[in-house]
Amino acid sequence: MTRMLDIVPDRCTGCMQCELACSWVQTGSFAPSRSLIRVSVFDEEASYAPITCLQCDEAWCMNACPVNAIAVDPATGAKRVVDPLCIGCHLCTIACPFGTVFTLPQSGKAAKCDLCGGQPACATACPTQAIVYGESPQAGRWFASWGAKVDRNFVAAGDA
Amino acid sequence: MHHVIIGGGPAATNAVETIRQFDGGRSDITLVCDEPAHSRMALPYWLAGDIGEGQTHTGDAAYFARLKVATRFGVRATAVDPQGKTVTLGDGSHLAFDNLLIATGSSPLRPSIPGADLPGVTPLWSLADTERVLQCAASLQPAGRPPRAVLVGAGFIGIIVLNAMLKRRWQVTVVERESQLLPRMLDVPAAGHARRWLAARNVAVHCSATVQRIRPQADGTKAVDLSDGQSLAADLVILATGIRPNLDLVRGSGIATGEAILVNDRMQTNFPHVYAGGDVAQGPVLSAAGSAVHPIQPTAVDHGRVAGANMAGHEVRYPGSLAMNIVDIGGLQGASFGRWDDAAAETATIDHPAGFIYRKLVFRDDRISGAIFVGRADDLGMLTDIGMVKGLMQTATRLGPWRKYLQDHPHDIRRAYVATGAAAKLVATTLLGRPAQARQFHSGSAAPTTAANAAHAVFVAKG
C-alpha cells in the first residue's frame, strides 16, 4: 500500500487551517485562495470536507501535459509539477476531472498537491484529524460515502 | 512484430511509450517524422520567451534509444500501402510494417490573399515558423520600437500566439473574420468579455473583417488592407486562420476518410492493422453518437495511448474524446467543454461584466453537455469548478435533483459534483486498465523530486 491523503469528512469543521497551511507552502503568505487543498462547506447539508489531488491512477494531468512537466515523485508516488518545465498552458487544469490541478497566477505555472514531499502541511495543520496521511488501499475511497451523505441530506431537505 | 509510427507529436510519442509499457521492448518500432519530436503546444511559449527552443522537444536520441525506437527524423512519408503493409518515404525507401500508426497531425490553412507569401507573413505552426518570427523580431530591434504584428484569426491558436506576443510587449492588432473572438470556443457574450478585456489592454481587435491584401512597403514593412477599409502597418503578419488534417499521405490508399481518417474505438482504420490518432483522426466522441475531429492535445494523447495498447495486442476501447479548450487571453481565462453551442439545450448562465466573469452550463436530458467559463486567472475557485464540470461530463453523470439545483445555482458546482458521486466513479477509471505511467522524457532531465521549501519547513517544524 502507498501512503495517501485520506479525508474523513465527518471530522471536518470547515476551519480552513489546511488552506492556510497549503497556501503558506505555495506562496509564503497566508492566502487561502492559493491553496491547492480546498474545503467545501455545505452548510445546508451539514457537511464539510477538503478536496485535493487524489494522486489518481489515471493521472489525467500528467497525461495531458504537452511537455512532460508532470512527473512521479519516486519518494511519495505523488504526481508533481516540475516547475522549470511547465509552460503554463492550463491543459492539466482542464484535464483533471476532480478540479484539483491549478495554475498559480504569480508564477503562471501549474500547481497541484505534491504531498509536500511526504510531510503534507495540510495534515499537520488539521486540528481534527480530518486529513490523515497514511497507508490507504484506495485513493479517494471516502468520496463515495461523503457524496452519498451530501446527496441524502439534500434530498431530505427537499422534503422538508 | 514491427510497428511503424508516422509523426512526432503527442499521439506518436504516447503510442511509443504505451507500446513499451505493454511489451517491455519485445517489438520493433520505427518512427518517421519530418520534424524533431516536439510539442506544437509549446511553440507559442518559446515565442513568448518563457522557454527556450530545447524545451519544446519531447524526445531526444537517448530517449528513443532507451525505448528501442529506430527513428527516421527529417524524412517524410509519402505513400502508404495498407494491403501491402508498406510505407514509402520521401527518400524513395520503403518500410514494411505489421502495424502502422498514422499520426501526421494537421497543417495551417493559408488564406489565398495577395501578399500571403511575403516574407514576414507566416503561420506559427512549426519550429521553423517560430524561429523565423523570432529572427524577424530580433532584426527589428535596432529600430528601437516593439514589433508591430497583425494577427489574422482569433481562434484558439491565434489567441495563444496573441498571448505570447503580448508577453513580448509587441504591438498587436487582431483581425477576425467572424463577429467575435474565439468563435469555435466561446459564445457571443463570453467572447464579449474577452474583447473588452483586450480593449482595456490596448489590443486593437477588428471583428467581421478580413484581410484583402498584404502590400510590401519600401522600408520592408507591410501594409495590411482590411475589408473594413482600414490599412494596418505591420512588421509581421501572423496567420492563424484554421487548420486541416494532413491527409495527403492516405489519399488514394484505400484508407477511409471523412473530415479526417476514420477510426473506431480502438483507433483502427478500415484496415485493422492501420491505426490513426491525433489531429489526423476522426474518432469516437464521448457521450455522443458519431465521430469527430478534436484537434486538441488531450485527445491526441488519448488516441496515442489507446492505439499503442491495441498495437501491442491489448484490447482497449476508447470511450471517446471530449471537446475542451482553455486559453489565456492576456490574463483572462476562457474555457469551454462539449456542446456549449447547443442552441436547443437548456442553459444556466452567470454574466458579470464588471468582474469579467461569465459562466454557462448547458443541460441535455439529465446531464451537463457543455459549459463555458470566463474569469480572471487570480481566482483558483473557478479552476476547481472547471475541473469538476469536466468530471461531470467525463462520467456522463446523471444529475437527478441536482439538475434543478445547478440551474438555480450555477455558481455552486461543487455540491452537485460531490453529491452525484462523479468523483467516486472517476477514481475507479483508467483508460488503459492500469495506472498511467510517467513519461520517460523530461527536457533537460530535470529531477522530479521535491525541492526543499523553506516555508514548508517553518510550518511543519512545530516550534
Next chain:
Amino acid sequence: MQRPMGRLLRVDLTSGRIATEDIRPDWQRDYLGGRGLAARYLCAELDPRVDPLSPANRLIFATGPLTGTPVPCGARYMVVTKGALTHAITTSNSGGHWGPELRFAGYDMVIVEGRAPKPVYLYICNDHVELRDAKAYWGQAVGATEDGLRRELGIPGLRVACIGPGGEKLVRFACIMNDKHRAAGRSGVGAVMGSKNLKAIAVRGTGGVEVAEPAAFMKAVWAMRAAMQDHPGRMAFTELGTAATIDMTQAFGGLPTRNFLAGQFEHYENLSGTTIRETRMVANKACFACTIACGRVTRLDPHAPRHLVNMHPRNWKRAGEGPEYENAWALGADCGVGDLDAVIRANWLCNDLGLDPISMGASLAAAMELYERGVIGDDQVEMPLRFGSAEALLRMVEATAYREGFGDEIAEGSKRMGEKFRHPEVFMGVKGQEFPAYDPRAFQGMGVAFATCNRGACHLRAWTPGVETSGAMDPHTPAGKSEWVVIEQNRTTAHDNTGTCMFIGGSGAPLESLAPCTAAVRGIPCSVDDLVRIGERTGNLERLFNLKAGLTRADDTLPQRLLQDAHQSGPSAGVVVNLDAMLPVYYRERGWSEAGVPTREKLAELGLASV
C-alpha cells in the same frame, strides 16, 4: 500581498466616492487594530452627538493583525459605530470568514459614510471596488441575499456581510450577518447599515496576509495549538458549545427567567448543551482558522409540530446553526419558552432576518411582562404574548423584523417600548441595551461589568461568573469584583483588537499567548503589558466618546429590579446587586473621577490628552 497592517477603504455612500488610505501608523501602534483602531477613527471623524441613524454616522468594519492568520480563531472583525440601540459607541464582533476575506482583498478596515440614494451593496474584489444596485436583494433575508450575490457575481468564494429585513426596517437591535450564520450582533449595527441604504458588503480577496517573522510566528501558533488541544475548556466548547453554560447559571440561580422575574428556569434542561448535542446537533462548525468549532449545526426534531416550525413559508429554512447559550436563554428562558425546537427555529429566524437574538428575546420578554400585567391588551396584539408561548415567540420574531403589528413596538427595543407604555421598569438592560444571560444578583461582578460596559449591557467585555463560581470569590458580595472587572475589561479589549476570538482565552490560550503572535506577525516587540495598556487606552477612548455623546455616570447603572428586588427562592434568593459599593471602586481603579470621567493624569498616561 500586503503588510501586516496597511490599508483602509473609505466609501462615501452619498457621493459614491471610493478611496483607499494608508492606516495611520501611530494609531496602529497605539491601538493595534480591530476595535481600538476603529474607535480611534470614529472618535476622530464623528461628532458623538449625531443621531446614529443619520447619514453623518460612520460605520466601520475593522480586522485585527491576527485576522486571517492560522492563529487559532483568527477570524474576527469588529463593527464600530454609534449604536442605534444605545446611542453610545458600539463595537460589535463577528467571526466566520468575512473578516479574513477582507484582509485577503487587501484591506484591514472599511469606513462607510453617508447614505446611498437607493439601496446598494459594496462589491470588493481585490482592487476592484464598486457600489452596485441592491434592488434585487432589498427585502430579502440573509441566506437568500448571500446566495443571490454569489449567483449574480459568479464567485463561489465570495464572502458576504449583509443586513436582513430587520436592518432595512431599522429595527434598533438589527445585526449585520456574515456567512449566513455569524453575527455582529449587538447594539443595532444592522440598523445603522440599513439607515445608510447599504444592504451588503460582498468580498473576494485573492491576496494574502504576510508575516514579518515566520519562524517565531509559527512557533507561537503551535504553542497555542498545543495548549488548547487537551484543555478542558476547549474540549467543553467543542463538545457542548456555549450552551453548556446553562447548567452553571441555573445552578447558581443566575439564569434570568421571564424577564428577570426569576433566576432559574424549570425547563432549562431542554435548552442545555447536552440536550442540543444529543438531540438536535448534526455537526460542529468552525469559523475561519478556529480549532474549537463551538458552532452547532442543528436540525429540528423531525417530529416537531409543523405548525410550530413552519409557520411562515417565506422564511422557511431547512437547516441552520445554533442556538448559542445567549440565544437559548433569550429566546428560551427569558421568554419562559422551554420548547427547544421553537427556540432553534426562532434562532434561525433571527439569523436569517438579521436580528440580535439577545435583544429580540429580551425585548419580547419585556413585552410579555407588559401583557401578563395587563399593560397591553389583546386589542393591541395579534396573539396573546404569554410567557412560555412558542407561537408568540416565532410570530413576534418575524413581526419585529418586518415591523408588523406589535412587532413595530418591540423593534424599538425594550427601553423605548417600556417608556412608551409607561412602564420603564420592564427594560432589563443598561444604556438602552438588553442584558445577556447572566443575572447580576447571582454574579455581582456582572453587575459592575454590565453597568460600566461602553456599549451597554454586555457579557463579552468582562465575564465574571467563571471566577465568581471558582471558589476564589463569593458571587453574592461586591468584594474584589470591580478590580477584577477593570483588569478583565482591559485584557478583553486588547484581545478584541488582535482580531481573534474571545473563546481562546477559556480554551487554554490566554492573552499571554497572543503577545508573541502579535509581535511576530508585525515584527514589532509586543508584551502582554503592552497589550493590556492598549486595551486600557481603547476602553478610555470609548468612554470619552460616550461622555461627549452625552452619557454620564447616571448611565452606569442597573434596573431597579436588580438593585432592589431579590429573588424569592433558589440559590440567589435574597441577594440584590450592590452597585453602590462597586461603582466607586471601579472608577477609582480606572483612574476616573467620582463622576466617572477619566482624569487628565490618566488620559496623559494613556496618550489620550489630545483627544
